[in-house]
Amino acid sequence: MAPEPLVRIGFVAKRTGNAVSLIRYYANESLIPSVRTQGGNRMFPRSVIRRVSFILIAQNMGYALDDIRQLLQTLPDNRTPNKEDWARLSEVFNKHIAKRIAELTALKSSLEGCIGCGCLSLDKCKLYNKHDRIAEKGAGARFLLGDSPSDAVIK
Structure with missing residues (x-):
């Protein structure tokens, strides 16, 4: 299997619609993998785009970065979620969503x-x-x- 192509941090930022600083932060927090070139520049596997999207979705659902890190650590070889992984992780998200719906319903009735x-x-x-x-x-x-x-x- 050929190695995955590497892309620059600016490409990841532009493709995900986020600031370079956020991509750098995710890399520093070990949420996404990166490698350094001989010149010291950060390069990312192209699949990091999907991984960043996963992180953003999870954050929008109210997950903290530590929780997201734990979810990502369940993936073999620290890879980006594939279709099977997403099916498994979506079960976790669905339970979270059901709990939030119950909490919001209780809040609505109690206002x-x-x-x-x-x-x-x-x-x-x-x-x-x-x-x-x-x-x-x-x-x-x-x-x-x-x-x-x-x-x-x-x-």
């Missing part, structure tokens, strides 16, 4: 009511969260995080 934040500013919150008992469950909007309003009721 007019109590979210368990502890503010006690709404009349309804005084009923659900009298004396901020839900705070024992932890910080944040507890009802949106999955705690039930019944958890705040004194029994």
